[in-house]
Amino acid sequence: MSAVATYFKDIFQGLKTLLTGMKITGYYFSHARKEIITQQYPENRDTLKMFDRFRGRVVMPHDENNEHACTGCSSCELACPNGSIEIMWERIVDPETGKKKKIIDKHVYHHSMCTLCNLCIIACPTDAIKMEQTFEHATFDRKELTMILNKPGSKVRKDVEE
Amino acid sequence: MTEETLTKEGLKTQEYFVNMGPQHPSTHGVLRLMLELDGEIIKKVIPHIGYVHRSIEKMCEKDSYRQIVHITDRMDYLSNHMNNEAVCLLVENALEIEVSDRVKVIRTIMSELTRLSSHQLWWGVMGMDLGALTTFLYGFRDREMINDIFEETCGARLTMNYNTPGGLMFDIHPNFQRRVKEFVAHFKTKLPEYDALLSDNVIFRNRTEGIGVLSKEDAISFGVTGPTGRASGFSNDIRKHKPYSAYDRVEFKEILMETGDTFSRYKARILEMWESLSIIEQLIDNIPEGEIQSPAVKAVIKLPKGEFYQSVETARGELGVYVVSDGTKNPYRVKFRSPGFSNLFVLNHLAQGYKIADLVAMMSTIDLVIPDIDR
CATH class of the missing domain: 1.20.5 (Single alpha-helices involved in coiled-coils or other helix-helix interfaces)
Structure with missing residues (x-):
């Protein structure tokens, strides 16, 4: 050619x-x-729903009597690869049985160190912690990312076994 | 810089160095290439790596075998599922535990979905590197459907941590099968568009055909694996040669090309996407029943004393995990043989004598993920 x-x-x-x-x-x-599949994000905030298993951050659910299921066994603390969970616990004498018992004082969760790997949720024997589906976690101060998961004055639920 | 020399016409000339990166858009991350140039002709490519080095291998030494899995997500973040699978398979083989068929099939489907999403992203940025922004948007549009599937079943879009030693973290979501079938039907109509948009384009063809030819012998001696090596005719698919999970029960072709130039590397990945779709189609309708977590794996995993190796086929090539265990709950030493590291260093061999614009095309088809190289 x-x-x-x-x-x-x-x-x-x-x-x-x-x-x-x-x-x-x-x-x-x-x-x-x-x-078109683009979502108009800040505008659709009211209708935007994340999937049930979406991992946003760790929370500890409390019931109406301000009781949770955490016995302070430290399984989540040991399972965490990044040290983002710290459990401060103390021993008290149970008034009914007279035995020494371990209760949590503070369940400290450092959200800034957490990689949301879900290992703590799997490790928890009493299902005391779970993942929340929120995702807008930006703060102006780093200190706000360190949370105490158990509410003030909360107790361990009676039916939870050690 | 070299000494000044005189050309035939009596003009002064000299070779010089140019830095490509670490913040260059076509290096897809913080990779720095020092180019030794004569005019625009490349004389030598010297890769400087380590900008995102996070000492993952050292971090693994302080973690238990369950915790190692989640770090591997962060190496090759586009093949996260296969990385997780490699560590899990290693632990299962070392403990001589057989996982259920359900786990094997789900792992295979997830791996192939990951491979598809990785290749979609690669296709998008390949077009973008060569100046076609449309492909980037189209690639990400289709990838979004896979990300939704992952988010619904695994709980995350990128760092999923879905595999655990001995099984899976959760069972599949009830919507999983329906969504995957929807995706496969959708993507089968979109994949021919990929060919029409880019593969058959004259400009694209001229920029890729005959550029950066890698011979089969060089591919073997450089240890180039994955679609990059297979485009040169080097048969290296771990899924075929050492089948793991459910790859021994599905039929698929190992894509082997002959020429080994930039276009055949491109074509190998496009054809691999069809193979992945066919693997998913074969498995999605018959996921067997079974337990998702083997009860034989204890809460604290202790590997027997010795050395263990497991390799899997990621979207980029062969990922090898080598563990030396001293019998405690932490490994004594972990070494990852990452595909990106071996594939990167073939660049000097490929690019000599070509221009910088050709280097961008070559680098794109090698499909580098920088955190995978640096670890």
């Missing part, structure tokens, strides 16, 4: 592939309503 013929063939082939690409982008341009 002569150089001139190759030259024009290249031009037409280039135009053809250009139009093939333009056809696809043109389809999405004209069918934007059907094909």
Whole structure:
């Protein structure tokens, strides 16, 4: 094939592939309503729902009597790879049985160190902690990311076994 | 810089160095390449790595075998599931534990979904490196469906930590099968678009065909694995040669190309996406029943004294995990043979004599993930 013929063939082939690409982008341009998947994030905050298993941060659920299920066994503290859970516990004498008992004073959770790996939730024998589905966790002060998970004055639920 | 020399025409000339990166958009991370140039012709590529070194291997030494799994998410973050699987398989083989068929099949489906999402992202940024922004948006659009599947079942989009030694963290979500089938049907209509947009484009072809040819012998001697090596005809698919999980019960082709140039590396990944879709289709309808966590694995895992090795096929090549155990709950030494590290150092061999724009195309088809190289 002569150089001139190759030259024009290249031009037409280039135009053809250009139009093939333009056809696809043109389809999405004209069918934007059907094909678009972009979410308008801050505006759809009220309707945006995360999946049930989404890992946002660790929380300790309390019931209506301000009681939780944490016995202070430190399983989560040992399972955590980053040291983001610290349990401060003390021994008290149970008034009913007279035996010494271990209760938690503070369940400290450093959200800033947490990688949300879910190992603490799996390790917990009494299901005292779980993952919350919130995700807007930015704060102005780093100290706000260190949380005490058990509420003030809360107790261990009676039916939870050691 | 070298000494000034005179050209034939009597003009002064000299070779010089240019830094590409660490903040260059086409290095996909903090990779620094020192280019020794003669005009625009590359004489030598010297990769400088270590900008995101986090000493993952050392961190593994203080962690228990359950905790190691979640760190491996952070190495090759686009093949997170396979990285997790490598450590879990190692622990299971060392303890001689057989996981249930359900776990094996779910792991295989998850790995193939991860491979698809990695290749989609690669395809998107490959086009973007060569100046086509459309591909980036299209690639991410399809990847979003996989990310939703992961988020629903595993609880996270990138650092999933879904595998545990002896099984899985949760069972699959009730919507999982429906969503995966929807995705496969959706993506089968979109994958031909990928070809029409980029593979058949004349500009793209001219920039990739015959550029950066890697011969089979060089691929073997540099240890280039994954689609990059297979494009040169080097048969290295761990899924075929040392089948793990459920890969021995599915039928798929190992994509082998002959030429080994940039375009065949591109094509190998596109064809691999079809194979991944076919693997998922074969498995998704018959996930066997079974337990998701083997009861034989204790809460504190202690490997027997000795050395253990396990390799898996990630989206980039062969990932090897080597563990020396002294019988305690922490490993004595962990070494990761990451595919990105071996694949990066072939760049000097490939790029000599080409121009900087060709280097960008070559680097794109090697599909580097910098945290995987640095660890």
